[in-house]
Amino acid sequence: MTAPVKIHYKEVKTAIKKEKFASPFTLGKYAIAPYMACEHGCLYCDGRAEKYYVQGDFSKDIVVRKNLIPRFETEITKLREKGIISIGSGITDPYQPIEKKERLVRKLGRILEKNAFPATLLTKSSLILRDLDIWKKVNENAGFILFISLTFSDDRLRQIFEPRADSVESRIRVIRKFKENNIPVGVLAMPFLPCISDTRDAVTTLYRRLSNVGVDFIVPGGLTLRPGRQKDTFLKIIRQKFPMHLGTINRIYHENRSSGSSASFYQEELSRRIRRVESGFTIPPVVPHRIYQGKLPKYDEVFVLLNHMKTLYQRRDVNVAPLDKSIAGYLSWLNQEKTFYNRRRKIEDNYVDIKLEHQCRTGGLSKIIQNEKLEAFLIDVILNRNVFDPLALKLKKGDAVITA
């Protein structure tokens, strides 16, 4: 008999976790998670790893942050810097079963709607359809992007590895519904499991299904397996259901890296395989610029865009060392300006954007990023509001195409 789920109510001191820079992954500069641990209990979940300090049984001891809503309501009005709030994380699903009763995410959505704050949300659950009305309004007022996590197209595999998460078909239905309501949707196709769901056929089938429902982007990724609880749980199911793959999987993770990374030969092989599959579709592997432009301050937009460009060029085997240098220069400038801004409560809220535009107009940007070609490109983005196409790797203005 399996143990029952236990709910633990805990008070939080602060609701919003603030980061200095927007995340190129979730786009969030702010993060909020109503629960800790996750009843979905995916057998590969990184959230089980000791580094996250989740107490008890990861899929049975669920923490509800009970005073989160009043705290959030107060804190959001005090945020000086605009930016995306990302809901959920890779180690807890905001729409796990307890949300049916607690309705914390629904209440968060209402507050975001009232305060016109943009958001991104990551889930595997079709319970989000209950709140489609709210996310539609958040999207219209400020912007909303849904990240659905889906790595299998075969529901039999999903049942083994994601026993209490929604079926593949349910998640496809969520994508369809959000797209019908003009809300951007991307898929986190991760982790592809070695020997199980990482084959060329499996990846192609998944991409085909997602392409048919019109997802805006697919971010693929492999499995990280941290030594300890996460690795033990995963290998247990491999021994039971896929003993024929145990040797290969052990070889891929034999280094027992604390980061959980696989051996480099496998990373390269998987990345090549995914790129071959991607080339048959027109779906970018990062959130397209057209989706987030205008939803975050220009200085954050540039930071996210530069990081996405690095990912995209790396995938085409372009040397990104010059871009790395530009990103480092930009980050150092941004850090300085933000420190100045944060120390002075009386300067205008869009101070850093004004400074960035000033650098574009006075030739200062090329000194910051040490690259004249990139400077011209960024001026087109910042001042002329042109949009970078992640597939063509070009800027688009109306029908015209400008090479970066």
Ligand code: SF4
């Ligand atoms: S839904 Fe996400 S957070 Fe929850 S167990 Fe699965 S992978 Fe972990």
